[in-house]
Amino acid sequence: MKSPYLHIKGIRKVFGPIVAADNVELEISEGEFLTFLGPSGSGKSTTLYILAGFQDPTAGDILLKGASLLSTPPHKRNIGMVFQRYTLFPHLSVGENVAFPLKVRRLSAADIDSRVKRALELVRLEGYEDRMPANMSGGQQQRVALARALVYNPPVLLMDEPLSALDKKLREEIQYEIRRIHQQTGVTILYVTHDQEEALRLSDRIAVFNQGKIEQVGTGPQLYASPSTRFVADFIGDSAFLEGVLTEISEQGASIRFADGSAISGVPVHGNAIVGNKAELMLRPERIELSCGVPDGRPSLRVTVEDITFLGNNTTVELSTGWGSKLAVRMHFGHPLISRIARGDALLVRCAPDTAHVFAAG
Amino acid sequence: MLLTYEKLGAWRWGLAIICVVVCMFLLLPILFICALSFGSSRWLIFPPPGWTLDWYRELFADPRWIGAALTSAKIGLIVTAVSVSLGLLASIALVRGKFKGRSLLRAFFLTPMVLPVVVLAVALYAAFLQLGLNGTLTGFVIAHVVVALPFAVITISGALENFDPAIEDAAVLCGASPWEARFRVTLPSIQHGLFSAAIFSFLISWDEVVLAIFMASPTLQTLPVKVWTTLRQDLTPVIAAASTLLVLLTLALMVAVPLLRKGKKQ
Amino acid sequence: MLSLLRSRDSKLGLALPSIVLLLAFFVVPVAMLLMRSVTEPELGLQNYATLVGSWTYLNVFLNTFLISALVTLVTALIAFPMAWALAIMPGRWPAIVLAVILLSMWTNLLARTYAWMVLLQKTGLINRTLQALGVIDQPLQLTNNLIGVTIGMVYIMLPFMILPLLGVIKKIDPMVLQAAALCGATRWQALCKVLLPLSAPGIASGGLMVFVMSLGYFVTPALLGGTSNMMLAELIAQQVQSLVNWGLGGAAAFVLLVITLALYAIQLRFFEPQVSH
Numbered sequence: 051m052k053s054p055y056l057h058i059k060g061i062r063k064v065f066g067p068i069v070a071a072d073n074v075e076l077e078i079s080e081g082e083f084l085t086f087l088g089p090s091g092s093g094k095s096t097t098l099y100i101l102a103g104f105q106d107p108t109a110g111d112i113l114l115k116g117a118s119l120l121s122t123p124p125h126k127r128n129i130g131m132v133f134q135r136y137t138l139f140p141h142l143s144v145g146e147n148v149a150f151p152l153k154v155r156r157l158s159a160a161d162i163d164s165r166v167k168r169a170l171e172l173v174r175l176e177g178y179e180d181r182m183p184a185n186m187s188g189g190q191q192q193r194v195a196l197a198r199a200l201v202y203n204p205p206v207l208l209m210d211e212p213l214s215a216l217d218k219k220l221r222e223e224i225q226y227e228i229r230r231i232h233q234q235t236g237v238t239i240l241y242v243t244h245d246q247e248e249a250l251r252l253s254d255r256i257a258v259f260n261q262g263k264i265e266q267v268g269t270g271p272q273l274y275a276s277p278s279t280r281f282v283a284d285f286i287g288d289s290a291f292l293e294g295v296l297t298e299i300s301e302q303g304a305s306i307r308f309a310d311g312s313a314i315s316g317v318p319v320h321g322n323a324i325v326g327n328k329a330e331l332m333l334r335p336e337r338i339e340l341s342c343g344v345p346d347g348r349p350s351l352r353v354t355v356e357d358i359t360f361l362g363n364n365t366t367v368e369l370s371t372g373w374g375s376k377l378a379v380r381m382h383f384g385h386p387l388i389s390r391i392a393r394g395d396a397l398l399v400r401c402a403p404d405t406a407h408v409f410a411a412g
Numbered sequence: 413m414l415l416t417y418e419k420l421g422a423w424r425w426g427l428a429i430i431c432v433v434v435c436m437f438l439l440l441p442i443l444f445i446c447a448l449s450f451g452s453s454r455w456l457i458f459p460p461p462g463w464t465l466d467w468y469r470e471l472f473a474d475p476r477w478i479g480a481a482l483t484s485a486k487i488g489l490i491v492t493a494v495s496v497s498l499g500l501l502a503s504i505a506l507v508r509g510k511f512k513g514r515s516l517l518r519a520f521f522l523t524p525m526v527l528p529v530v531v532l533a534v535a536l537y538a539a540f541l542q543l544g545l546n547g548t549l550t551g552f553v554i555a556h557v558v559v560a561l562p563f564a565v566i567t568i569s570g571a572l573e574n575f576d577p578a579i580e581d582a583a584v585l586c587g588a589s590p591w592e593a594r595f596r597v598t599l600p601s602i603q604h605g606l607f608s609a610a611i612f613s614f615l616i617s618w619d620e621v622v623l624a625i626f627m628a629s630p631t632l633q634t635l636p637v638k639v640w641t642t643l644r645q646d647l648t649p650v651i652a653a654a655s656t657l658l659v660l661l662t663l664a665l666m667v668a669v670p671l672l673r674k675g676k677k678q
Numbered sequence: 679m680l681s682l683l684r685s686r687d688s689k690l691g692l693a694l695p696s697i698v699l700l701l702a703f704f705v706v707p708v709a710m711l712l713m714r715s716v717t718e719p720e721l722g723l724q725n726y727a728t729l730v731g732s733w734t735y736l737n738v739f740l741n742t743f744l745i746s747a748l749v750t751l752v753t754a755l756i757a758f759p760m761a762w763a764l765a766i767m768p769g770r771w772p773a774i775v776l777a778v779i780l781l782s783m784w785t786n787l788l789a790r791t792y793a794w795m796v797l798l799q800k801t802g803l804i805n806r807t808l809q810a811l812g813v814i815d816q817p818l819q820l821t822n823n824l825i826g827v828t829i830g831m832v833y834i835m836l837p838f839m840i841l842p843l844l845g846v847i848k849k850i851d852p853m854v855l856q857a858a859a860l861c862g863a864t865r866w867q868a869l870c871k872v873l874l875p876l877s878a879p880g881i882a883s884g885g886l887m888v889f890v891m892s893l894g895y896f897v898t899p900a901l902l903g904g905t906s907n908m909m910l911a912e913l914i915a916q917q918v919q920s921l922v923n924w925g926l927g928g929a930a931a932f933v934l935l936v937i938t939l940a941l942y943a944i945q946l947r948f949f950e951p952q953v954s955h
Contacts, residue, residue, distance in 0.1 A: 102585060103584075103585075104581070123589075124584050124585065125584045125585070125587055125588055125589050125590070125592075125593075126587075127585075128587070129585065130585070131582070131585045133578055133582065135576060135578055137576065137578045137579045137581070137582040138579075138582075139579060139582075139583065139597050139601070140579070140601055141597075141600040141601050141603070150583070150586050150588075150596075151586035151587045154586060154587040154588045154592060154596075155587055195582075198582075198586065199585075199586075202586075202587065413855055413856055413859045413865075413868075414855040414858075414865060414868050414869060414872070414873050415765065415766055415847075415850060415852035415854075415855045415873070416766065416852050416855070416856065417766045417767065417768050419856075419859075420766075420865075421865075423865060426759075427759055427762060427763040428763070430756075430759045430760065430763065431759075431760060431763045431764075431767075431775060434756060434760050434836070435775055435778045437833070438778055438779060438781075438782040438833070438836065438837075439778055439781075439782070441790060441793035441794055441797060441833070442781070442782065442785055442789075442790070442793060444793060444796070444797060444803065445789065445792065445793040445796065448796065455801060456796045456799075456801075456802070457801060457806075458802075458803045458806070498695055498696045498699065499696070501692040501693065501695060501696065502692065502693045502696040504689060504692050505689045505690055505691075505692040505693035506693065508689055509688055509689035509690055509692070509693070510687075510688045510689065511688040511689075511690045517693065517697075520697075520700065521696065521700070523700075523704075524700070524704055526938070526939075526942050527894075527935060527938055527939075528893070528894025528895075528896075528911065528934055528935070528938055529894070529896065530894060530896045530911040530914055530915060530931070530934075531708065531711075531894070531914070531931045531934060531935050532704065532707075532708065533915075534711060534914055534915070534918050534927060534928075534931055535707035535708040535710065535711040535931070536703065536707050537918065537919075538707065538710065538711055538714070538918075538924065539703070539706070539707035539710060554699075554703050555703070557699065558699065558700065558703055558704050561696060561699070561700070565696075615784070619786050619787060621787060621788060621896070621897050622896045622897065622911075625915075626915075626919070636786070636788055639788045639789075639792070640788060640897075643788070643792060643795070643901060647792070647795060647796055647799070651792055652792070652796070654789075655786065655788070655789035655792055655793070658785065658786040658789050659785050659786070659789060662781060662784045662785045662786070663781065665784070666777070666780060666781060666784065
């Protein structure tokens with residue numbers, strides 16, 4: 051079996067009683083764009099910093115092309131990194147900033163000049179060599195930081211929430227640039243963010259972090275359609291959770307019964323599923339169907355319309371179940387049902403069982 | 413409307429007059445001395461009966477004046493070097509250090525600035541009598557570093573506080589060893605702080621009177637001491653000549669420092 | 679965020695040379711001086727008793743306080759309108775005036791004091807102008823007395839009060855004064871009831887600083903003052919240098935030290951110092 055390009059092996063980091071990273075295990079292929087996604091304090095930045103050399107792990111190792119990275123001092127690791135704060139050298143011009151890693155590696159002047167030029171072209175800042183960082187916008191500074199991180203062709207590029215300091219429109223522009231640069235250079239990228247949209251837009255795969263552990267690794271569609279834990283289901287995409295009790299577990303899935311007697315069966319189940327225990331059914335607003343009709347044998351729930359909100363390309367209908375739980379349905383513009391429903395109506399909600407998930411409690 | 417210029421009405425003139433008078437008050441003595449240094453009156457009568465460069469000739473011809481100026485310069489340069497070096501180390505400890513009582517230590521470093529110099533002068537004089545350091549270059553330098561150090565610490569630690577340590581980390585990630593990063597990135601980034609500390613330290617030493625009076629000996633005098641002892645005897649216009657040169661030095665620094673700052677920014 | 683270079687070490691060692699320097703050549707000598715004040719010529723507090731008991735020395739203390747207070751008052755009276763004017767002047771004027779103030783502040787102290795010695799002497803410009811204008815017949819004694827000291831000290835202290843006060847007044851929102859006008863206040867009322875109270879912390883803080891500085895000042899009082907209004911600093915110097923009376927000199931120094939520290943503590947307690955943070 052071929053060994054992975056970058057192998058994060060059982061990384062564990064404790065600060066006294068706090069476990070910042072707990073047995074983080076990841077195999078990353080060459081040229082992959084992998085995002086660490088999670089809320090703050092979830093361990094994603096800690097893992098990244100251990101890779102960069104800011105911290106030593108309490109246990110575990112990191113292997114790049116088979117060789118352990120941890121035994122190398124930070125300045126010899128040859129890794130590129132871009133931070134949230136631009137960290138350009140304020141006393142050097144843009145060209146000198148980008149040239150710095152090459153000067154430190156003692157390349158020839160001609161070599162340095164051509165490489166700097168190419169790096170600036172890559173980030174679409176050609177001609178900016180003599181500008182000072184203080185005279186540039188946030189977006190431009192971040193691009194210079196990117197050029198500086200890539201100019202020495204590192205095997206891995208780390209990015210720690212580099213776009214959080216920028217406004218939304220600028221963020222989208224630079225996300226596009228990052229994708230383009232990734233395709234052009236083929237460098238392996240590890241990206242940290244708490245923004246799921248950003249993760250979905252940029253990555254080949256996403257590792258979802260929570261409280262120091264990786265809950266799930268997968269592509270965007272995999273995480274969206276098949277979340278393996280409640281946290282991942284909640285973090286990626288919109289979701290509603292309905293509490294109930296597990297009544298049956300079989301090959302086809304689980305059955306879950308709710309307080310008003312209604313039940314849904316054949317749903318994929320995750321976690322420590324024991325019949326009779328509490329569990330939650332996860333539904334996504336755009337994957338459930340609202341209907342006025344009578345139950346026809348398909349699994350359905352009786353609901354009451356609480357509110358209807360027009361949001362442009364979709365309309366969201368807030369519903370409450372027979373036992374008081376809340377959920378929402380999203381219908382695209384032009385859906386025939388929208389004009390026929392009103393607040394207070396009693397309706398049915400239906401879904402295909404394989405689009406829902408049940409997460410066992412505990 | 414008291415703080416809005418347009419709405420002050422007649423009071424504008426009152427404030428303007430006060431401003432002009434005070435500016436004249438501040439400026440006149442300086443201009444006066446500069447003018448008198450070229451006047452031919454031995455008794456500093458103004459307006460002088462004639463104009464002359466005699467006082468400057470006397471000043472430059474007198475080896476004791478030249479010697480005093482050179483001594484001041486020598487001491488000033490040594491004090492600058494020591495003060496900035498110690499100040500840099502102390503600032504790193506204060507800003508980046510990890511130990512308890514940092515604010516206490518900072519207050520400790522600033523105390524020489526707060527206390528009356530005469531107390532320090534007398535105390536050091538007594539101590540140096542025991543150590544045989546009175547009238548020596550070393551004694552002078554030590555005394556001046558004690559009073560210059562607080563200013564160096566303030567300016568350098570201020571510059572260091574405004575420097576994001578992440579920039580140093582970025583340099584290391586770019587491949588620079590920790591020491592390389594400190595010398596090629598951190599130090600240049602705080603150079604305006606180092607520069608200010610150097611200027612302050614030099615000026616403090618150059619202008620320092622009280623400590624110098626106590627530390628001096630007949631053979632080792634700084635310029636202020638020479639002026640002081642001469643002043644105690646009579647008000648010769650040679651002092652006016654020396655004062656004018658000192659004023660020119662101040663002017664030169666006032667013009668040079670912001671220019672240099674601008675130059676570095678470009 | 680942690681730093682690659684901000685490693686585990688506390689870096690206290692870097693401060694060590696400075697700490698050693700200050701301890702050896704600041705704390706210890708001053709402590710030793712204090713020791714001498716209670717051990718020379720013999721163990722006990724006689725020196726302090728002398729200072730307080732004898733009229734000559736008490737006079738010096740009184741002088742020092744009175745002159746410092748007078749200087750502070752005059753400086754404050756001039757500094758306030760100056761700072762006010764500087765805060766609101768339009769166009770390039772503030773820069774020009776500020777340059778004048780800075781030039782004055784940075785010019786050598788002795789040069790400036792010398793200038794006043796020449797200006798105020800019996801045959802100096804001031805006296806000759808007054809005589810020429812017919813205001814006086816005989817030249818006034820303006821040096822070696824209270825007038826000379828006050829003028830000289832105010833001249834030195836003005837920049838130290840104008841600059842911080844300028845900072846305070848600039849922070850006052852002009853809209854507050856507009857509001858006062860809208861409420862019907864005349865300019866005098868607005869001045870006394872709004873502007874002055876809002877500037878008071880700056881005036882008090884600057885005044886305290888000027889007062890403390892004046893208490894310990896040596897050069898200008900020594901040159902422009904007379905023997906009858908000798909101030910503390912000169913007393914200390916005289917005792918030690920001319921009279922080699924370490925006990926008394928040390929005691930006077932200690933008193934000055936304690937008063938300075940006490941006032942500085944008050945400054946820290948009640949006002950945000952610009953310096954320490």
